[in-house]
Amino acid sequence: xxxxxxxxxxxxxxxxxxxxxxxxxxxxxxxxxxxxxxxxxxxxxxxxxxxxxxxxxxxxxxxxxxxxxxxxxxxxxxxxxxxxxxxxxxxxxxxxxxxxxxxxx
Numbered sequence: 001x002x003x004x005x006x007x008x009x010x011x012x013x014x015x016x017x018x019x020x021x022x023x024x025x026x027x028x029x030x031x032x033x034x035x036x037x038x039x040x041x042x043x044x045x046x047x048x049x050x051x052x053x054x055x056x057x058x059x060x061x062x063x064x065x066x067x068x069x070x071x072x073x074x075x076x077x078x079x080x081x082x083x084x085x086x087x088x089x090x091x092x093x094x095x096x097x098x099x100x101x102x103x104x105x
Contacts, residue, residue, distance in 0.1 A: 017056060024052045 008015040024046045031043035045051045 016060075020056045020059070021052055024055065
């Protein structure tokens with residue numbers, strides 16, 4: 001699985017399927033540790049590659065990709081940056097000793 005992910009990265013592709021398989025196998029391991037027949041059955045299903053493939057298709061159909069490489073020119077930042085001008089002043093963490101006032105009883 002890691003070799004497949006590395007090979008896809010070297011080809012310039014996103015190793016989504018390999019990462020999803022790893023996530024499913026980790027979830028199956030956690031479910032197997034938890035007591036109960038239902039969690040064991042769910043873990044068993046996650047261990048089957050055809051079930052993981054169907055689950056990947058189902059999850060991928062519900063994902064929304066936002067900003068896939070749009071709005072950048074040559075990797076130097078946004079094409080239309082928002083510039084906000086403001087003023088500031090530095091605030092000391094502790095006022096000078098002369099400004100400390102004590103209350104007298």
